[in-house]
Amino acid sequence: xxxxxxxxxxxxxxxxxxxxxxxxxxxxxxxxxxxxxxxxxxxxxxxxxxxxxxxxxxxxxxxxxxxxxxxxxxxxxxxxxxxxxxxxxxxxxxxxxxxxxxxxxxxxxxxxxxxxxxxxxxxxxxxxxxxxxxxxxxx
Amino acid sequence: xxxxxxxxxxxxxxxxxxxxxxxxxxxxxxxxxxxxxxxxxxxxxxxxxxxxxxxxxxxxxxxxxxxxxxxxxxxxxxxxxxxxxxxxxxxxxxxxxxxxxxxxxxxxxxxxxxxxxxxxxxxxxxxxxxxxxxxxxxxxxxxxxxxxxxxxxxxxxxxxxxxxxxxxxxxxxxxxxxxxxxxxxxxxxxxxxxxxxxxxxxxxxxxxxxxxxxxxxxxxxxxxxxxxxxxxxxxxxxxxxxxxxxxxxxxxxxxxxxxxxxxxxxxxxxxxxxxxxxxxxxxxxxxxxxxxxxxxxxxxxxxxxxxxxxxxxxxxxxxxxxxxxxxxxxxxxxxxxxxxxxxxxxxxxxxxxxxxxxxxxxxxxxxxxxxxxxxxxxxxxxxxxxxxxxxxxxxxxxxxxxxxxxxxxxxxxxxxxxxxxxxxxxxxxxxxxxxxxxxxxxxxxxxxxxxxxxxxxxxxxxxxxxxxxxxxxxxxxxxxxxxxxx
Numbered sequence: 001x002x003x004x005x006x007x008x009x010x011x012x013x014x015x016x017x018x019x020x021x022x023x024x025x026x027x028x029x030x031x032x033x034x035x036x037x038x039x040x041x042x043x044x045x046x047x048x049x050x051x052x053x054x055x056x057x058x059x060x061x062x063x064x065x066x067x068x069x070x071x072x073x074x075x076x077x078x079x080x081x082x083x084x085x086x087x088x089x090x091x092x093x094x095x096x097x098x099x100x101x102x103x104x105x106x107x108x109x110x111x112x113x114x115x116x117x118x119x120x121x122x123x124x125x126x127x128x129x130x131x132x133x134x135x136x137x138x139x
Numbered sequence: 140x141x142x143x144x145x146x147x148x149x150x151x152x153x154x155x156x157x158x159x160x161x162x163x164x165x166x167x168x169x170x171x172x173x174x175x176x177x178x179x180x181x182x183x184x185x186x187x188x189x190x191x192x193x194x195x196x197x198x199x200x201x202x203x204x205x206x207x208x209x210x211x212x213x214x215x216x217x218x219x220x221x222x223x224x225x226x227x228x229x230x231x232x233x234x235x236x237x238x239x240x241x242x243x244x245x246x247x248x249x250x251x252x253x254x255x256x257x258x259x260x261x262x263x264x265x266x267x268x269x270x271x272x273x274x275x276x277x278x279x280x281x282x283x284x285x286x287x288x289x290x291x292x293x294x295x296x297x298x299x300x301x302x303x304x305x306x307x308x309x310x311x312x313x314x315x316x317x318x319x320x321x322x323x324x325x326x327x328x329x330x331x332x333x334x335x336x337x338x339x340x341x342x343x344x345x346x347x348x349x350x351x352x353x354x355x356x357x358x359x360x361x362x363x364x365x366x367x368x369x370x371x372x373x374x375x376x377x378x379x380x381x382x383x384x385x386x387x388x389x390x391x392x393x394x395x396x397x398x399x400x401x402x403x404x405x406x407x408x409x410x411x412x413x414x415x416x417x418x419x420x421x422x423x424x425x426x427x428x429x430x431x432x433x434x435x436x437x438x439x440x441x442x443x444x445x446x447x448x449x450x451x452x453x454x455x456x457x458x459x460x461x462x463x464x465x466x467x468x469x470x471x472x473x474x475x476x477x478x479x480x481x482x483x484x485x486x487x488x489x490x491x492x493x494x495x496x497x498x499x500x501x502x503x504x505x506x507x508x509x510x511x512x513x514x515x516x517x518x519x520x521x522x523x524x525x526x527x528x529x530x531x532x533x534x535x536x537x538x539x540x541x542x543x544x545x546x547x548x549x550x551x552x553x554x555x556x557x558x559x560x561x562x563x564x565x566x567x568x569x570x571x572x573x574x575x576x577x578x579x580x581x582x583x584x585x586x587x588x589x590x591x592x593x594x595x596x597x598x599x600x601x602x603x604x605x606x607x608x609x610x611x612x613x614x615x616x617x618x619x620x621x622x623x624x625x
Contacts, residue, residue, distance in 0.1 A: 003374035007307040008569055010337055010561045012591055018569070025572040043304065043376050083306075090492045090510065093297050096307035096572075111371035119360055123367040123402060 001108035003041045006081055006098040016065065019082070019100050023061040026084035031095055032056045033064050034083045037075045039137040040130040042109070054085055068100060077103045077138040103129075103138040142168045157208050160196035164219060165205065170226040172243040178280035179261055180503050181240045182231060184273040184446060192228055194270055195240035199223040201265040203248060220245050232616050237446070239277070251288035254414040254461050262449060273447040279456060280504035287509055289460040293424035293431050295512025296490065296537050299464060302404065302430070303339065303376045308568045309536055310339045311560055312380075314519065314543035318344035323357030327365040329553055333546055334369030334377040336557025341365075342519075342541065343382035345409045345436035355385075355394055363401040380407035380432045380465075388416060392423065399427050407432035407465075410454075414461060421462025432517070433463035445613055452481075452501060455488045459514045466514055471533045473521035478611035479533060489514040490537055498617035517541060523602040524563040524595060528581025531567050540564070550601060555594035562592045 008014060014022070026033050033055050036048035051071045055064055064082075071080055080101035083094050107128035114122040129137040146152075146164045160166070172178055179202070185194035197205075203223035204213070227241035250256040266274055300306055315321070315329045330341045341362075349355040362379045370377045383394035383406050391408070398406045406429055408420050417433065424431040441448035451468075458466050468485045469477035484500035490513050494506040518534055519541035530540055542560050549556030566588035571577045577584060589596035 001372065001374070004337065005304060005375050008565050010558065010565050010592075011569065011588070014569075018573075021573045022569070025574070041374050043370060043374055046304070090513070091297055093301055094306045097304075098307070109371040109374060111367055120401065121360075121364065123363070125367070125371045 001106055003079070003099070003102065003106055003108075005041065005043065007096060008098045013102075014098070014100065019068070020061045020065055022096070022098065023064050023082065023084075026082075026096055027059055027061060029084075029086070029095070030088075031084035031086045033058070034085065035064070035067055035071050035080060036083060037071060037078045037080045037101075039078045039103075039134060040127050041079050041106075042125065042127045042130065044125075045127075048079070048081065051080075072101055076101065079103070105138070144169060153209060153211055153214055155209055155211070159193055160200040160205060161190075161193050163196075163200065163205065163209070164222045165199040165203075165225055166192055166196035167224040167226055170224045170243060172226065172280075173245075175246045175282045175284045176243040176280075177246065177249065177257075177261075177282060177285060178504060179242050179244065180277045180279070181242065182237055182273075182275040182277050182446070183228075183240050183271060184237045186270050186272050189270045191238045192225075195225045195228045195238060195242075197268060197270060198240055198265055198274065199225040199242045201268050202242070202260050202263065203244060221248060223248070234616070237273075246282065246284060249285065251285075252290070252418075254418060254457050258414060258457070266447075275445065275447050276449045276453050278450065278501070278503040279453055280506060281456060281460070283507050283509045286460065286507070286511055289511070290418075290421060290425060290462045291459065291511035292464045292514050293421050293429065293462050293512075294464045296515050297513070299430055299515060302428075303378070305339060305376070307536070308564055309531070309534070310515075310539045311337070311557075311564060312340035312342055312517070312519075312539050312541040313338055313546040313557070314342045314344050314541060315347075316344075316543050316547050318347060319350070320352050323353050323361040326353060326358055327361030329547060330362050330379050331365035331369055332553035333557045334366060334379070335372050336546075336554030337373075337561030338546065338557045339376075340378050340380060340405070340539065340541075342380040342432070342543075343407060345382070345384075345434040347382050348384050355383075356397065359394075359397055359401055359403075363403060366403070376404070378403065378405045378430070380405050382407045382409070382434075383420070384409045384412055388419060391416065391420065395420065395423055395427070395429070399429065403429075405430040405432055407434060408463075409434050409436040411437045414457070417458070417461045417463065424464070425462070430464045431462070432465040433458060433467070435467045443612055450501070450613070452484055452488055455485050455514075456506070459489060459508070459511060464512075464515060465517050465539060467519055468516035470518040470520055470522050470530070472526050472529050473518065478614045480615050481611070481613055482533070484615075486516050486534065486538070489516045490535075499615055501615040513537070515539060519543070521605075523605060524559050524598045525582075525585065525602055525605075527560075527563040527567045527585065528577050531564075531571065532578045536568075545598070545602065548601075549594065550597055551594060556598065558592065559594040559598035562588050562595045563598075 035051035038048040083097040086095040110126045112124040223244045231237040381398045442451040469482040484502045517539040523545035546556035570584045
């Protein structure tokens with residue numbers, strides 16, 4: 001399966017050139033770009049690990065691409081996403097977020113159903129990847 | 140127009156009998172509206188022979204303290220404060236016989252936080268007043284002091300995006316079709332296919348409540364199976380607007396509670412349930428972490444004609460105060476009424492913290508929203524993937540694009556239709572962010588994306604000639620010609 005979180009998951013994987021253009025767009029808007037990675041892509045796993053702090057003062061996408069390439073060297077078998085934060089009043093949250101790296105094999109999720117009262121079901125989504133300890137999930 | 144106050148003062152003002160409204164203090168051309176006043180702009184069409192100033196003063200009177208004759212009991216009150224004051228009357232450009240009346244209301248006339256109370260005055264008896272041929276409420280300026288008495292959208296655009304983990308692009312939805320007749324089991328199939336194929340949301344239609352072919356619990360149960368299965372199949376948060384509209388508040392609360400128990404992240408209501416019910420559901424939604432979608436069923440009965448009724452821009456303002464999170468606000472290019480400039484005005488009212496006066500968009504007042512949550516507009520009705528560049532240009536990024544027929548009518552099935560829409564959208568956002576002239580290059584961008592996406596290729600082919608080019612009935616008064624839809 002293919003995890004379709006993020007803004008561009010339905011397109012073919014972005015090339016570095018395409019990623020650079022998106023980052024440049026964010027920087028020109030004055031947003032701070034951040035790199036995050038995880039080996040548990042559960043849809044409610046909000047807090048992926050941060051690759052350093054958001055790069056508040058960078059104005060050139062090339063610097064962020066260098067960081068991305070460093071991150072890929074270590075975590076190339078995990079999900080990596082780019083997020084851009086807008087600090088302006090009334091938003092103060094993410095403006096754009098997209099996946100830039102994913103493991104070769106994405107095992108996906110199991111949907112558990114627990115029968116409860118009446119015809120009601122309790123649903124629970126489990127990442128197959130997360131059944132192994134953190135850090136050993138895609139090796 | 141005449142600009143002198145002719146208000147009768149002193150004890151003559153209260154002599155028994157009938158007196159013209161403009162002499163009773165409802166026409167005060169030198170009045171300076173206070174920052175805390177509510178201001179309403181009406182389009183007044185007096186009956187033949189009725190003096191326009193008198194007609195406009197009467198609107199002020201009948202929407203505030205006046206009755207048809209002088210009453211001595213006025214003298215027991217601070218009557219001058221409570222009188223609404225018409226302070227400006229001007230002819231409507233290009234519309235002989237109609238006048239814009241600006242009327243200021245003191246804040247004390249209104250109960251805090253109650254749309255029902257506001258509307259009982261502003262659109263109460265006055266709309267049936269015999270000396271007027273027609274009356275339309277065009278716009279309102281709501282003072283910050285009043286805005287702050289409302290909860291506002293239960294969730295708001297930013298928190299909705301955070302909860303859904305979706306940023307940087309419009310959200311995608313589809314209304315389940317056929318809107319009537321599917322069983323719960325079949326209905327859930329449509330939801331599953333559409334969400335699995337790439338949509339973020341599916342939606343009940345306005346008239347899907349609890350009918351013989353599908354009672355509401357059946358729909359809720361099957362829909363949530365579909366949502367959870369699609370969520371596990373894609374790793375993405377999904378939702379379906381469960382319509383909790385019902386005959387009584389008790390029924391609506393019961394349905395909303397069941398939606399919550401099943402883990403739904405969004406419910407929906409129809410405008411026809413009424414302002415009080417809408418505010419109740421908005422408070423429920425805030426308490427229960429639920430996104431609240433509003434379908435504007437019924438609004439065209441009073442918003443569409445320019446001469447009489449209430450402009451949708453006013454309804455949008457009331458709904459932002461009332462506290463819904465989504466509101467249908469037009470597509471421009473789709474099958475339902477929507478002049479581009481007027482629609483732009485609605486979208487700004489939903490999404491901005493400050494709306495400057497923009498007559499060309501039909502926005503007559505500066506409006507401060509005082510950090511009230513933003514309301515997500517929804518574009519629904521007769522739109523398809525081939526219009527993606529126009530939709531993005533006209534409606535922007537913070538919008539739900541709802542492709543009902545444009546998803547379910549795809550020749551290779553619902554999931555294929557959903558994928559076509561999602562690919563078209565992502566390709567367009569990518570191109571826009573890259574700095575391309577996506578409005579003009581739109582068809583090429585879509586064609587290129589279709590090279591690696593067969594469903595998009597098929598969608599572009601089947602709907603390539605579909606447009607709805609009709610003249611709008613509700614266009615701004617300050618744009619000389621009707622603006623074409625695309």
